[in-house]
Amino acid sequence: MADNSYDVIVLGSGPGGYVAAIRCAQLGLKTAIVEREKLGGICLNWGCIPTKALLRSAEIKHFMEHAGDYGLKVAGEIEADLAAVVKRSRGVASQLNKGVTGLMKKNKIAVHMGEGVLTGPTSLTVKGEKGEEKFTARHVIVATGARARDLPFAKADGKRVWTYRHAMVPEEVPTKLLVIGSGAIGIEFASFYNDMGAEVTVVEMLDRIVPVEDHEVSAFLQKSLTKQGMKIMTGAGVEDLKVSDSGVKAKIKAKDGKVAEHDFSHCIVAIGIRPNTENVGLEKLVEMDRGFIQIDDYGRTKSKGLWAIGDCTPGPWLAHKASHEGVTAAEAIAQELGNKDVHPHPMNRDAIPGCTYCHPQIASVGLTEAKAKEAGYEVKVGNFPFIGNGKAIALGEAEGFTKTVFDAKTGELLGAHMIGAEVTEMIQGYTIGKTLETTEAELMQTVFPHPTISESMHESVLDAHDRVIHI
Numbered sequence: 197m198a199d200n201s202y203d204v205i206v207l208g209s210g211p212g213g214y215v216a217a218i219r220c221a222q223l224g225l226k227t228a229i230v231e232r233e234k235l236g237g238i239c240l241n242w243g244c245i246p247t248k249a250l251l252r253s254a255e256i257k258h259f260m261e262h263a264g265d266y267g268l269k270v271a272g273e274i275e276a277d278l279a280a281v282v283k284r285s286r287g288v289a290s291q292l293n294k295g296v297t298g299l300m301k302k303n304k305i306a307v308h309m310g311e312g313v314l315t316g317p318t319s320l321t322v323k324g325e326k327g328e329e330k331f332t333a334r335h336v337i338v339a340t341g342a343r344a345r346d347l348p349f350a351k352a353d354g355k356r357v358w359t360y361r362h363a364m365v366p367e368e369v370p371t372k373l374l375v376i377g378s379g380a381i382g383i384e385f386a387s388f389y390n391d392m393g394a395e396v397t398v399v400e401m402l403d404r405i406v407p408v409e410d411h412e413v414s415a416f417l418q419k420s421l422t423k424q425g426m427k428i429m430t431g432a433g434v435e436d437l438k439v440s441d442s443g444v445k446a447k448i449k450a451k452d453g454k455v456a457e458h459d460f461s462h463c464i465v466a467i468g469i470r471p472n473t474e475n476v477g478l479e480k481l482v483e484m485d486r487g488f489i490q491i492d493d494y495g496r497t498k499s500k501g502l503w504a505i506g507d508c509t510p511g512p513w514l515a516h517k518a519s520h521e522g523v524t525a526a527e528a529i530a531q532e533l534g535n536k537d538v539h540p541h542p543m544n545r546d547a548i549p550g551c552t553y554c555h556p557q558i559a560s561v562g563l564t565e566a567k568a569k570e571a572g573y574e575v576k577v578g579n580f581p582f583i584g585n586g587k588a589i590a591l592g593e594a595e596g597f598t599k600t601v602f603d604a605k606t607g608e609l610l611g612a613h614m615i616g617a618e619v620t621e622m623i624q625g626y627t628i629g630k631t632l633e634t635t636e637a638e639l640m641q642t643v644f645p646h647p648t649i650s651e652s653m654h655e656s657v658l659d660a661h662d663r664v665i666h667i
Contacts, residue, residue: 202228204529205320205333207312207476210237211244212506213297213339219526221303223535226617230312230497231311235296236280237341238507239515241289242361247384249285250364254391258555265592276392282365294454314338314346314477319498337499337524338489340476342469342507347376350437350465356444358439358464360385370394370462374446376434378405380552382466383417387554390426397427397460399448406552410564410613411591411597412579417615420556420595437463440560471508471624485510493542495525503529517548545582547630551620556596562611562630566600567643574604578660580652582616584667587647592619598656607635621649636661 203225206217213229214236232344253276263270288296290560302309308331310324319332345361346352354362363385371394375386378400390396398405398421404414405421405428418428431451438445444460471487472598482497482504483490489504491497497504503525506518520543527540552558569577582588582596612626629639639657644650656663 200329200331201453202331202333203308203533204225204228204335204337204526205230205331206337206339207314207320208237208339208472208506208508209235209296210306210339210341210506210518210596211239211515212301212341212522213237213337214522215519215524216337216339216505216522217305219523220304220529221230223526223530223532223538225526225530227305228308228333229300230308230310230320230331231334232309232311235300235307236289236293237339238343240296242364244299244515245292245619246289246364247360247388248287249288251384252389253281253284253386255555256393257386262592276369278366278369278392285364306448313475314481314570316479317502319475321488322475323523333501334533335503337522337525337529338473338476338478338497338502338504338508339518340472340508342471342513344465345468345470346463347434347437348438352465353439356439356462358462359551360464360466363389363464370460372443372460372462373397374399374434374444374458374460374461374463375466377466377468378430379408379468380406380550382420382464382645383552383607385466385556386421388424390421390424391555393665395425395459397429399429399432399434400637401433402430406558407594409548409552409558409560410578410599410611411566413558413560413613413615414595416597417554417556417558421554424555431469441531442614444602469507473508486656493524494528494540495521498526512545513547514548517543541591544631547627549623551623553620556593556616558615559619560607560611560613561623561627563601563609565599568601568603568610573610575610576602576604576660577600577654578658578664579657580659580664580667582649582652584655585647585649585652586618587649587651590647591617591649593649598652600653600656602636602660607637609634609639612656613654616649616650616652622653622658625650625653 204220206213206229211230217229225608261273310322312322314320352359373394373396375382433449436447444463448520449455481499497502505521507513527538530538549561583594588594597614599613601611644654
């Protein structure tokens with residue numbers, strides 16, 4: 197096979213692309229990856245990982261400011277060194293970027309840095325430091341990801357109007373911050389900057405924040421964030437932004453229909469994403485809906501040999517969903533190329549967990565109570581508050597609850613919804629349960645360790661069947 201010819205070429209090296217490339221290499225396929233910016237994509241360099249480093253700094257600051265609650269004294273005022281906080285976050289991203297580079301070498305995956313454009317389903321050109329190079333493959337996986345959407349009347353300038361990328365490398369902490377959109381990205385940055393001392397206002401056009409979550413989780417989070425000092429405006433919209441060197445004037449239409457102008461020092465736009473599917477040569481090769489590439493359950497497009505995964509395909513737009521799709525596509529490709537030892541499984545979208553790393557954290561999997569009822573299920577619902585959990589009280593983190601939704605007829609776990617300390621680490625218990633098609637019986641018979649916050653998971657299941665112990 198020629199040096200410019202491969203079994204598989206992956207276009208994009210985010211959590212979908214680099215995982216797909218590794219799995220292809222593990223299966224004995226000659227594999228290359230094409231990346232125009234940095235290995236690891238948005239997730240490792242500008243998304244999931246560095247934001248968690250920022251949030252960790254804010255969390256520690258929060259605990260230091262409340263040291264007295266734990267019988268401790270801190271001398272002097274707690275101050276955040278913003279430059280050091282950002283430097284640590286960028287260091288974490290850099291470390292992981294180097295880790296992905298090492299994984300490419302370990303798995304003997306060729307890396308071509310440059311702008312990749314498809315010239316056919318299984319061929320592309322790459323414009324990089326070496327000029328324009330031509331490559332062919334038996335299969336190509338498109339994993340080009342997505343980017344932040346701009347407001348139609350105001351583009352992010354990195355000075356006063358930010359996307360998530362700008363918000364991760366600020367030169368100053370905003371004094372008054374407007375966050376437009378209350379999905380995971382918007383709420384995480386609102387939480388970070390609130391803990392860092394900014395006066396934060398969140399504007400959400402729908403009737404509740406984190407609208408994809410269960411309604412009880414949304415209500416609980418809004419109450420908690422309001423208590424922390426944030427201003428939350430739901431059923432509201434930003435109609436115009438006027439940006440100057442000194443700040444941002446936002447014309448906001450409130451829930452009651454009244455329009456007023458508000459002054460802010462900065463604004464974060466978090467109103468969703470746009471897929472990176474323009475100028476890649478896809479127009480005649482795939483079907484698209486609003487720019488997202490349409491695929492089957494294994495990642496196949498309508499063009500033979502051309503696959504797509506991750507944020508450039510329909511949602512949910514999550515890193516772990518992209519990684520899973522990468523593995524599925526790689527195994528399906530290997531199977532098509534004659535490997536009879538692999539048996540790819542299609543994605544079960546009902547078992548994809550979602551996590552939001554605000555304070556308190558949110559985690560969920562499966563159907564909300566409302567969605568389950570809309571789908572025609574007769575449901576049993578359990579709910580257990582953290583105030584009844586010994587470990588949560590001992591940690592000083594008694595704010596939160598675990599909610600479970602079951603099919604009343606079959607006992608199937610339809611969904612689980614959690615808010616509180618470390619719930620993003622616990623949701624996988626329910627996710628495994630859904631993958632294994634666990635029912636109420638197995639969950640009730642499972643022994644949970646004591647003392648742990650995870651006991652709230654058990655109690656919630658028991659509550660759904662009138663057997664709750666500690667409340």
